Amino acid sequence: MRLSYHRDMNSSDMILSEEKSKLFNDNMLDTINSALQAKGISARQASIAVVGHDGLIRDIRAGRVPSADRIAALYEYLGLEAYFGIPRETGDAKHTIIEGDTYAIVPYLGIDAFSGAKVRAKDDQLAMSYAFRRDWFAKRGIAPQDARMFFAPDNSMAPLIREGDVLVLDATHRPPPVTPRGKKGQRRAKIYVVDVDGETSVKWVERPDMKQIILFSENHANNPPDAFAGKDQNRLVFRGKVIWWSHTIET
Structure with missing residues (x-):
């Protein structure tokens, strides 16, 4: 007899759970870090260019997600697309x-x-x-x-x-x-x-x-x-x- 089970690293029964919130933050941080590396700039430089101080990306890394307009501005600066809508x-x-x-x-x-x-x-x-x-x-x-x-x-x-x-x-x-x-x-x-x-x-x-x-x-x-x-x-x-x-x- 064969018994099977599977492990989903990101599963949850809730629409907004702690696990999904962490997943969103981790994915966003991965994207930002990769873009910083590709552009050869520091998190401090990018933060100052977007909001005038060096705390924007530092807050994201600490798990404090900024407002949608700040995320969109940061993504624009990094050459990324911030999109919320029907999955494309x-x-x-x-x-x-x-x-x-x-x-x-x-x-x-x-x-x-x-x-x-x-x-x-x-x-x-x-x-x-x-x-x-x-x-x-x-x-x-x-x-x-x-x-x-x-x-x-x-x-x-x-x-x-x-x-x-x-x-x-x-x-x-x-x-x-x-x-x-x-x-x-x-x-x-x-x-x-x-x-x-x-x-x-x-x-x-x-x-x-x-x-x-x-x-x-x-x-x-x-x-x-x-x-x-x-x-x-x-x-x-x-x-x-x-x-x-x-x-x-x-x-």
């Missing part, structure tokens, strides 16, 4: 209708997508496909065509994620943005599928500053953390951020 999609995502609801088909992130990766999936796994409601993606700010399915290649993230578990990735999150640690030094890591010298694995990823990226496993005893500084970061290729996974128990 670009590109083409396969879909199906089930009992009147529209589901997006999440494609497998195939072996050909990896450069030198030694990951191999079973034939029955490759034949699988998963469908998710489009509004499930919309609530998370993810376009369905940016989602990919993958299978955990090892047990380095056990017991959280085990070899063969089904993962769904947001393939737009690569590389991860800089996310400084909290005031009490707590990590602000996300789970990514990442290649290290061509070897593919699933890891917690922390990027406290531009100078280093730290990979660590759920299974700390057998997999100590790896830090990549300077040019060593070029050894890493990020395939996407894990947003959902499903685990099957063999009994």
